[in-house]
Amino acid sequence: MKIAGIIAEYNPFHLGHAYHVQKTKALTGCDYVVACMAGSYTQRGEAACLSKWERTRMALCCGVDAVFELPALFAVRTADAFARGGVGILAGLGVDVLSFGCEDEQLPAALAALRQNEPAQMTQTIRRNLEAGMSHARAWGAAAAQYLGVAPDLLNAPNVILAAEYLRAIHLAGSTLQTLCVRRQGSYHDLSLDVPYASASAIREGMRLGNRKTALAMIPERARPILAASRGMHAPDDLLLACLRAMSEEQLRSLPEMAEGLERRLLRSAAAASGREDLLDRLKCKRYTRARLSRLLAHALLGLTQDLAARHPQPEYARLLGMREEAAPLLRELKERSTLPLVSKAKSLTSSEMFQLECRATDLRALQCNAPEDRRAGQELTQKFILVKGDADLP
Numbered sequence: 001m002k003i004a005g006i007i008a009e010y011n012p013f014h015l016g017h018a019y020h021v022q023k024t025k026a027l028t029g030c031d032y033v034v035a036c037m038a039g040s041y042t043q044r045g046e047a048a049c050l051s052k053w054e055r056t057r058m059a060l061c062c063g064v065d066a067v068f069e070l071p072a073l074f075a076v077r078t079a080d081a082f083a084r085g086g087v088g089i090l091a092g093l094g095v096d097v098l099s100f101g102c103e104d105e106q107l108p109a110a111l112a113a114l115r116q117n118e119p120a121q122m123t124q125t126i127r128r129n130l131e132a133g134m135s136h137a138r139a140w141g142a143a144a145a146q147y148l149g150v151a152p153d154l155l156n157a158p159n160v161i162l163a164a165e166y167l168r169a170i171h172l173a174g175s176t177l178q179t180l181c182v183r184r185q186g187s188y189h190d191l192s193l194d195v196p197y198a199s200a201s202a203i204r205e206g207m208r209l210g211n212r213k214t215a216l217a218m219i220p221e222r223a224r225p226i227l228a229a230s231r232g233m234h235a236p237d238d239l240l241l242a243c244l245r246a247m248s249e250e251q252l253r254s255l256p257e258m259a260e261g262l263e264r265r266l267l268r269s270a271a272a273a274s275g276r277e278d279l280l281d282r283l284k285c286k287r288y289t290r291a292r293l294s295r296l297l298a299h300a301l302l303g304l305t306q307d308l309a310a311r312h313p314q315p316e317y318a319r320l321l322g323m324r325e326e327a328a329p330l331l332r333e334l335k336e337r338s339t340l341p342l343v344s345k346a347k348s349l350t351s352s353e354m355f356q357l358e359c360r361a362t363d364l365r366a367l368q369c370n371a372p373e374d375r376r377a378g379q380e381l382t383q384k385f386i387l388v389k390g391d392a393d394l395p
Contacts, residue, residue: 005095007086013058038075045298058223083165094337108163231371237275244270322386
């Protein structure tokens with residue numbers, strides 16, 4: 001049996017994701033595709049637009065055979081931690097091939113090599129870029145682009161960076177996981193809906209602005225009713241500001257990605273800001289990208305500290321959120337191959353510090369939901385396992 005794996009957010013699952021799944025099956029000849037999917041929060045530090053269970057159902061309705069969760073401890077982190085978590089789960093499951101989407105098939109390997117062994121010439125360029133006021137991510141990206149002789153914008157593409165980190169994570173883990181690069185359809189940052197493959201950002205923005213019909217057309221037909229039924233969310237303004245204003249400088253310094261002195265800037269800005277977007281506007285500068293600051297705010301809200309991350313450098317279990325009924329042979333095979341505990345009942349994880357962070361993330365996301373029935377706490381222990389039973393169970 002050949003099994004392919006995909007690391008994703010599916011926020012929400014769209015036509016480009018369906019294309020990726022189809023191409024993965026066609027190019028690998030695999031029997032099954034499993035996804036390792038971020039849960040309640042995404043790598044940009046924002047709550048997912050739909051619950052993990054809704055997004056799991058979307059993926060299962062559109063070609064994925066089983067969905068495992070990428071814990072928040074890795075999902076709301078830098079690209080290297082995100083990749084380490086996803087690769088750790090897929091490799092631990094015994095998956096044969098990691099398939100990822102990318103704007104360029106060649107760059108990830110070159111970038112991964114530079115990340116592993118940084119040339120002295122590039123190190124000097126990075127130092128000059130930092131002295132010019134660039135953030136470390138942009139300083140490194142600009143230096144790498146100069147060294148490789150490519151446009152900096154190409155290296156800044158999120159999927160190129162993640163792809164390079166996937167390759168690096170596989171190398172560092174000594175894993176035998178093979179890789180497949182599928183050229184990405186559409187642009188990650190493009191907010192246009194008038195394209196064959198709209199980005200997840202464009203679909204979320206279209207739904208927010210009331211352009212539902214066009215946004216829903218960018219979702220595979222079988223998954224469309226799930227997004228259409230969504231009841232919407234709001235920004236965590238008061239929740240976030242209350243959290244930050246109650247924190248000390250020492251507590252803020254304990255967060256991942258907290259640079260020296262940034263904690264004082266954050267406290268001052270939180271005291272004056274009217275909401276999350278206003279806070280990010282006040283904090284953003286050449287040295288700190290908006291994405292990094294957004295993740296930092298999520299770390300504060302979730303209580304994700306450097307010490308917590310250090311105590312759990314690798315995934316400690318593989319939590320199965322849902323599967324297709326026809327994929328029962330896949331589950332039997334994974335039980336034979338997996339070096340990680342396979343878990344489908346969340347109650348068995350209640351003593352896990354990693355899962356306790358997951359519960360906080362889901363409870364906090366619930367407080368951003370508009371519908372009263374979506375705002376209850378404890379959903380990690382009450383939501384049912386997602387089992388899709390052929391076409392009859394599709395929405």
